[in-house]
Amino acid sequence: MHKIINAGTTLNGFLKLITLICIFCILPAIPVNAQDDTTKTAYPTADTLFHDVKSVPNAYVADKVWLDGVNRSLLPSGRFGEIEQQLAAIKQNFASLKTATAQTDLSKEYVEALSEYLRLWTRQKSGMDSWNTDVSGIVTTLSAQQAGLKKKIEVWRLTDSVAVANSAPASILQKIRSLKYELVETSGKLTSGIDRLLKSQNQLVEDYVQTELMLSQVKDYFLLSKRELFVQNSSTLWDFFASSAQSRSFFTSFVNIGSVYLTATGTFFTGGTGFLLVIVVYFLLLAGVIIAMSRFFKRITPDDPLLQRSGMPFNFPFTTLVFIFLFSLNIVISDVPEIFLTVIHLLMIFPIILIFRQISDRRYHRTIHIVGAFLVLQKLKLVSGSGSDAERILLTIITAFSIGVLLWVQLNREVAARVDLFHRYVKLLFRTLTVLMAIAFIANLFGYLMVSITIVNGVLNSINGIAVLTILQRFILGSILLFLNTDTAKFSLIVRDHYDLMSKKIAGFISVLVKILAVSVVLRSFGMFVVTWEFLESLLGAEINVGDLSLKVETIIVFFFSVWIAVKLAQFIRFILEKDILIRMDLDRGVPATISAVTFYLISGFGIIFAVVSSGLDMNRFSLLAGALGVGIGFGLQDIVKNFISGIILIFERPIHIGDAVQVDELSGVVRRIGIRSSVIKTWEGAEVIVPNGNLISNRLINWTFSDKQKRIDIPVGVAYGTRPEKVVGLLKACAAAHENVLETPPPNVFMKDLADSSIVFELRCWTADFDSAVIIRSDLMIAIEKTLSENGIEIPFPQRDINIKQVTEIKNGAE
Known part of the structure; x- marks a missing residue:
C-alpha cells in the first residue's frame, strides 16, 4: 500500500525528538540527594582509644586478618625473601662483571667489545636501581605497618585494662592478651626486617658507586673509539696492503673479538639455562602452528590469486619456520650479547635466499645468490671488529666485487634482459647502486673508512630489510587470508559475502604499512633516521599565522588525521552492523538503517570532538569565527541547516526507507541512500537524483512501499x-x-x-x-x-473513420 506524507505529519515526531533531547540535557542537572542514614562500620579504627567488651570479638577478627597479612609479607616466600634473593644475585653479578672487566685492557679493545661491556654495566646499574626502588617501597610499607602496630598495641593494652576492670569473661581476656602478644611479636619482626633491609641497602651503596665509576669509564673508552664520518680514519689502501703483518693480523683480529664474544656469552648464561628452554618450547609451538597452516593451505587449493601469491611461503614450511623463528627472536629477546643478534641476522640470510628462490622467477636466481653472498660478507665484517684488518679486507672485497657485478649486469645485454634492466626504474636502481659502491670503494681507497662503511652498510642493510619486509608481508597477509577461509571465519556474513572486498582492503593496508616501514629501514640503514625525524619535528612545530590566529602544523595534521580515523572507524562499524549484526536480528524494516546511521554519526561526532581536544586547539581563539559562523547560518546557510534537521527527522521518524518506491512531485524512483543532508533516489530510467532532505519533508511525498510492497x-x-x-x-x-x-x-x-x-x-x-x-x-x-x-471470438475493436474523396476538375492556367 502506498502512503501520502505531508509536512504536517512530521511535526509530532519532531516535537518528540526535541522533548527527548531536552530531557537528556536537564536530567544531569537535577540534584539527587543521597541517603544520610548510611550504616557505619562496627569495627573501631586504629585511632580508637580502646574497645569495649561488646566490640572485642569483631575488632579481634578484623585486626587478626590485618596482622596475618603483615606476617605473610615477612615470610621467606613473600616479598621480603624475594628482595634478599635478588640482592644476592645482584652482588654476584657485580663481582663477576668487575673481575672480567679488570682482566681486560679497555684502551685496546674494539668498539664491539666496548659496546658489549657498556651494555653489561648499564644492565647492572639498571638492576641496582630497580632493587633500590623496590627496597625503598617495602621499607616505606613496613614503616607504615610498624606505626599502625604501635597504635594497635596501645589500643589493646588499654582494652585489656578496661576489660579487667569490668570483669570481662575469661574468653574475652584470652583473645585480648593473645592478640596483644602477637602484635608485640610482629612489631619486633618488623623492626628486625626494616633494619635488615636498611643494612642491605648500605651494603649495596659501595657496589653502586663502583658500578657508576666503571660505567663512566667504559663509556669514555667507547666514545674515544668511535670514528668520525668525514675524517681519514686509516691509511690508504696501498699502504695497508704494503704492511708485512697483514696476513697474521687478519686472523688475530678474529681470534681477539671471538674471545670477547665468548666471555660475554658465558656471562650471559651465568645464573640459569631457562632461556634456552624457553627458546626450544617456543620453536616447537611455532613449528606446530606453521605446519598446520601449511597443511590447511594445501588442502583448500585456493583459487584466489591473492591468496595463491601471499600463501606461497606455506608451500615450504620448514624454511618459513626458520625465518619466522629467527625474526621473532630478533624482535622479542632483549638485553643479550651483541653476538647473539649478529648471529641471528647472519642465519636469517639463508632462509631469505631460499624463500626468494621459490617466489621469484628463475632468471633472478643468480642475482639472489650474489646479493646473498654480499650480505654474508657484510655480517662477517660486522663481527670482525671495528678498526681491525679483517674489517678493512672484507670491506674492500665487498665494494670491489659489487662494482664488478653491477657493471657486468648492465653491460651484458643478455643478462640485462633477464633482470628486466630495460625497465627505467630498474635501470635507475642499478645505476644508483653502482655510483654508491664506487664512492664507497674510492673512500676506502683513500682511508675514509667511515664513509665507505656507512654506504656499504646502508645499501646492504636496506636490501636485507626490504627483503625481510617482503617476506613478512606475504606471510602475514597469507595467514589472515587463510583464517578468512576457515569455517570459524565464514560464520560471519561479512566474510562469507564480502571476502573479495575484505581481502583487497587488508592487502592494501598491509602494503601501505610495509612501504612506510621500508622507508624507515632505508633511513636507519644510512643513519639518517634521527636527522629526518628531527627535521619532521621542526617542520611540525612550525606555526602558521593568519592575522591574530596562530596554529602549529602539528595541530592541523593531528586534527585532520583524527577526523579521518574517526570517519573510517565509523564507516567500518557501520559496515559490520549493516552486513553482519543487524541483518541477523528480527527488526522492523528501516530500523537497521536507522541504527547504523545513528551509530555512524555518533562515532564521527565524538571523533571530531576528540580531534579538537587531542590537537590542543584553543577554542577561545575561535570565538570570532564562531560569531561569523552564526551570522552565516542565519543568512547564507539556512538551506543547509534545514536539510540537516530534515535528515535527522528522516532518520528517526522513518517516513521512507532504503529500497522504498517513492514519488516526490514529478520525481519517482527507488530510495538508494538516506544521508544527513541529502538522499539519493534512482529513477525508473536509471538516473540517480540527489534530493535535499528538506524537499522530502516539506513537499508532498508518496511512498508506494511504506508498509508493504503490494x-x-x-x-x-x-x-x-x-x-x-x-x-x-x-x-x-x-x-x-x-x-x-x-x-x-x-x-x-x-x-x-x-x-x-x-x-x-x-x-x-x-x-x-x-x-x-x-x-x-x-x-x-x-x-x-x-x-x-x-x-473466444471476442473482437477488440479499434476506432474507424470513413474518408470521402471528392474529385475536382483541374483547371489549367486558371490565372489566364
Missing part, C-alpha cells in the same frame, strides 16, 4: 458492441487468477468502465505482492487477455 494493477480492455459483458468479466478474471504473481486476496475484480464510441470498456483490477515486477506482470496479463479474447 501494488494494484489496472488494465483497461475494450471489446466490440454485441459482446456479452458476463462472458468478458469471467474471461478477464480467469486470466488474472491464472497468473502466479496475482494475489488471491484481495481477489481480482472486473468493472464495466465506459460505453465508448467504438467499444465497451472494461477494467481489470488485481493486486500483486511484488512491486518491483508489477510492470512485467501487467505485460503478462495483457498478453494473456489478448490471447484469451481471440480464442
